[in-house]
Amino acid sequence: MCLAVPGKVLDIEERDGTRMATVDFGGVVKEVCLEYVPDLRVGEYAIVHVGFALQRLDEESARHTLALFEELGLLQEEFGDPWEAAAASQGGDGAVAAAGGAPAAALGDGVTEASR
């Protein structure tokens, strides 16, 4: 939930007196409120948290972060089906591997894995 994801503004419209945009997060498109970054324009990037743009971001930083999030599966975690994730985490933990671990490589079937 702390995750704030960079996205690209595709279009902007006024809805119920509120500035709203459709924003592309590496292929996932969502409605985003622009009230906190009102001067954001189509084609620009912003850091978006729970459907709200919080800060403008330069394109290079945005692309870099999006690529990394995609690689780490964080986009799926943010935009995937949370009911499936909750059911999976209730259904099984998977085996606990040997002590020590392999931090970057180990994608076990614990909490976060369930939402992949």
Place this chain on the structure above:
Amino acid sequence: MKYLDEFQDPQLARRLLDEIRATVTRPWALMEVCGGQTHTIIRHGIDQLLPDNVELIHGPGCPVCVTPLEVIDKALEIASRPDVIFCSFGDMLRVPGSDRDLFQVRSHGGDVRVVYSPLDALKIAQQNPHREVVFFGIGFETTAPPNAMTVHQARKLGIPNFSLLVSHVRVPPAIEAIMTSPSCRVQAFLAAGHVCSVMGTQEYPELAERFRVPIVVTGFEPLDILEGIRRTVRQLERGEHTVDNAYPRAVRPEGNPAAQAMLADVFEVTDRAWRGIGTIAASGWRLSERYRAYDAEYRFSVDGITTREPAACRSGEVLQGLIKPHECEAFGATCTPRSPLGATMVSSEGACAAYYLYRRLGTPSTPQEASPVA
């Protein structure tokens, strides 16, 4: 250096690590405040790549983890009511209350819905005028502005059947509570980048000065964390204690003034209980008087709740950085993601979940005694 290849730019990571190694002459203990940073650190083994005398202590910055049990129980009670549609972010579904979680409430017929944004919950309220729609408003300074805007919208659009169950928390009082604890070992903070995207850096100089701790605003990607550590260690070695922004692409000193203005309008500062830690003065927000009608605690009678916290759960100590997750006897035994004792095991940002997921099950090494701050 085993895991360096996992970094997006291994060469830059190596250079930052070399600089950290070259700078450190004594043991230091740094706290990363945000749970998202904890996951990056554990996932990439950053703590294992650092020199032995730089210790990372995991902070209380996971909103799911610190939401008090009493509020979770209130959420469960409200969500069980037949006239209520209860909306929440997905990561609250498996957080254990005293005797159940939201996932179980739904399986027993409760209308629990997961939304991506609080505005989605408001839309559900518009579409269901004959039912009460309650949104579970938890989170730090990053999440509070979206929730504030949603309540503002409900009032502006005259949507009477929407309310917020509020449990928002603020970072600076938590830093103060950590620094004034007699068992505190923290000598510097990696501040949570996205909290600062909203609040800027203006709340921190006073804390840095009063407690003589460097506070370095840090992002969430592996290289952001290494850069934050490099700058923090450099300050510690020089005997400095200033606020430094290592995440300028997302954080401006003034933060987001529009979001701050909305927070000041919709919320007012209040004391808050933190799960596993206890009440911290002025550490949270509640709806201000003008918006009180949208407060689910006022709208529904959910007083008189008796909570039951599992005695074996040591998540409070984990959240305060007093122990590492695998030092808890229940970790990986009676406490697993399948049957979590505390929220730190179930939250996707929880420290216990990070240790479980990335197989940090080994015997902890005894941290070196930290150096006195110059």
